[in-house]
Amino acid sequence: MAESAPLHELEPLFAEAATSIAASGSLEALERLRVKFLGRSSRLADIMRGLGGLPAEERSAVGKRANAFKSTVETQLASRRAALAAAEAAPTLDVTLPGSAIPQGRLHPITRTIDEILAVFTPMGFEIVEGPEVELEYYNFDALNIPREHPSRESFDTFFVDLPSPEPKKGRVLLRSHTSPVQIRVMERRKPPLRIVVPGKVHRPDPLDPSHSFMFHQVEGLMVDDRTSFADLKGVLDAFLKALFGPETKIRFRPHFFPFTEPSAEVDIACRSCGGTGCSTCGRKGWLEIMGCGMVHPNVFKAVGYDPARVQGFAFGMGVERIAMLKHGVTDIRLFFENDLRFLEQF
């Protein structure tokens, strides 16, 4: 049987109605569509009116389709109407407005730098240890092979505390001028093998200027066992500096003097501003001193009761402010202790 003419007309209306309802942008436009598809002068109304003139069989089929069309369109109109109504009630969100005011806290750049440094050493098995800032002369100097009345003490000018010593045999009370006394305190209470890193605050009577502060921070390291060598010291610090400053960092070790290590070395990295050609950042040297290190002096082992013939190992120390300044291009050390939020909030 050939498809009846009314059915032929009805079928495309399904798609047309669905598309135009979905595209309608207002309740008024939607009402016009309702009139167009379901109103008295619509094609549907024409078809319904002509039903009576159709043969019984065809009338039933056309009638069913026409009713289906009507209910489909009504459903679509209703859901679209709801959507448009909702949209009119609540306008589109301005998602560019700032979010709720959640207070933003931050860690101090020195804390962050210490974290970065420690994060390189702890996976290598170094344990984080701390020690007192108010120290005794013995731990700050004597036990570290820095004898009294020796010119090597001159590099370590010190603040003394105006209090009687709790242990006069261990000298006067002072503010530690480096984190190295913690080496002694740890070795005194523990046996090798030892691998420690020591972050902490230190004081030296240097007047404040852009590159000096009487208070600053250091990270100290110590590795002692029966075999750790100068080559291991080079390997560990090379790995550390590349982790901290990037794998391309150029590093050099050069002989230096520290009373508590032998051999002693100073470690430089190629200047990050000029790449080694010499500029104002590196004082035209092309290199920046970054840390001191060396093999622990046998006298230090003797002071803590280790047998210098059976133990060996290295120690190193670095200034945290200096590293933070290099990493972030800070040119005045005092900024770290002024605690100006405009500075702190940049980290």
Add this chain to the structure above:
Amino acid sequence: MKVPLEWLKEYVAIRLSPEALADRLTMTGLEVTGIARMEGGSVLDIEVTPNRADCLSILGVAREVAAITGQRVKLPSVQGSGLGVRGKSRKPRTPNPKPRTPLTIQIEDRKGCSRYIGRLIDGVRLGPSPGWMQRRLAACGIRPINNVVDITNYVLLEYGQPLHAFDADALVECAIRVRRAKPGERLKALDGQEHRLAPEQLVIADASRPVAIAGVIGGEDSAVTERTTRVLLESALFDPILVRRTARSLGLGTESSYRFERGVDPVGVASASARAAALLHELAGGTETAVVDVGTTPSARAAIPIEPARASRWLGRRVDPGEIRTTLARLGCRVASGGAETALRVIPPSSRLDLVRDVDLYEEIARMAGYDRLPATLPTVPITVTAGDEAAAYRRSQSVRCLAASLGLTEAITWSLVSETALAHCGFSPSTATRLANPLSQDHAFLRPSLLPGLLQALRRNLSHGAAGVSLYEIGNVTPAGTHEERAHLGIVVCGWWARGWRKGERSDFWVLKGLVQALLERLCRSTAGWRNAEAVWAQAGQGAAIELAGRPAGAAGQIARTVLQAWDIDEEAWFAELSLAALLGARRTATPVAAPGTFPPVKRDLSILVDEQRTFESVADVIRETAGVSAARIELIDRFTKGAQVPPGRYSLTFSIEYRDPDRTLTAAEADALHQRIKQALVDQCGATPR
């Protein structure tokens, strides 16, 4: 130490450019910090570390250059300079008509002075020294004075041996005594100052009085002047510690004391003396008429045993006996075979006082090989399980830092040294605070007893820059008054806007501060603190609280007193809390047992009551908790007001939301109501509450 290259080249051949030489020296341990171009050539500025006193001389640096470049050092002549005396030789004067007394030298303190060589040079003609000598002295930073003084300074720079020239005619009886100063003795020294001498100080005296402070400075009375014709040339060895103490106590640092403190070559005492005498003859026309040498001549140095195997283990690279021999020989050491098969015995040169044990020689081997040419390896040590407690302590304080930052506080690091004014402005008593014996300035003379001064300073700074809200914390050590025992504290200061935005904002007040402390405690130790009203020296009356954890004092919190803020020039209100980190971390419970969340639904009921003004919230909440027991899963204060139509004078209103629950079954509404009623009754009975 300034080293003119043309002078250096007199003792060692140098084929390197100044820059290349500087780099080689730096990389072997004599750091060249600058190269100056001066008339006559380049001058290296070398930073000599305290162990390398031997390089505080041109000859010492020449020895080092020779070792690096594989050359030999040509020693200076004791015949004269070989550099000319400006055209004419200075003829000896007619002998001094004064009657002569023979030169005598006595060392009364052998510990302070182990050797003293005196040379009497007669017929000296004072005048300027030759140009080459003046130029070299000037290049090294020493002002030329006259030929005699210049010669002593020149030889000091050349050998590193300090010398002194006296006008011999000014010395009573020409009798030198090396002794300790007598009580009350004074000396007007070449610095123009009259120094009061102490009995522990070593002096050079003549028959009647001190004429020089040993190893430090000469006296004005016996100085060489234009009229001097007879010179006593001193070359001696003084005790480093004695010189250092003396120089320090007199506040004097001289080229001479600098070298004696660090140690001078004992062999150089004689050669420098001879060299200076030759120059005095050549350049000042003097004739040596007497030499007196007292004290001990240097004994041979002890041999240092060195084992190649241990050197290899120490450096992490094979060091064989051949390398030890050649390297150390270049540095002037004598190397002989030791007792054992591979062991060697090393006698270092007299100038290298820093070489005393095997490890000192390892460093020599390492630096001559070049640190950069030594291998870099990663350690191969068996893994050990460390005690862990110490590391945990750091991690815990670090977790407090991170937590405080995550709660919205910015970390500050403030000066640990504070001023007397800062302490007084915070209400602390400076008279009991721990102070420095040698402060750099009065601004930083006391160890802080609290984090408050530092945080107030940071607060003021930020407010003065227009900050609308400042919320800072610091974790650091404080030192309670009169002790040296440090305690780690956490300090918090809040002021102005706590949170500000277009939707809603909140200004800092006591409740923001308390909320922060509570959040910290909740997260750190799952423990609730006890808060009670308490005064603090810095707190506004009635606005301060003491905080207790597990019954122990843990800190204080409150509004900072207006008088304190005024003293700090802060116009806004601010709140401060300070807690002991030990208390905070000590209250931490580890491995807390936890309960599974109940499966039976809770029943919620609200409760509004009126109570007397004097009654604290906590005392009301306690009654609810005790009465409900395990049946109340949650008790929350959701409203509080003190004014309004329903609130009679002297009373205030509290509204609680209470969640009832039975862990084993569903609670019926009737059961919940009965519980609720019981609580209401308890509040009426125990708190005098009126249900609303």
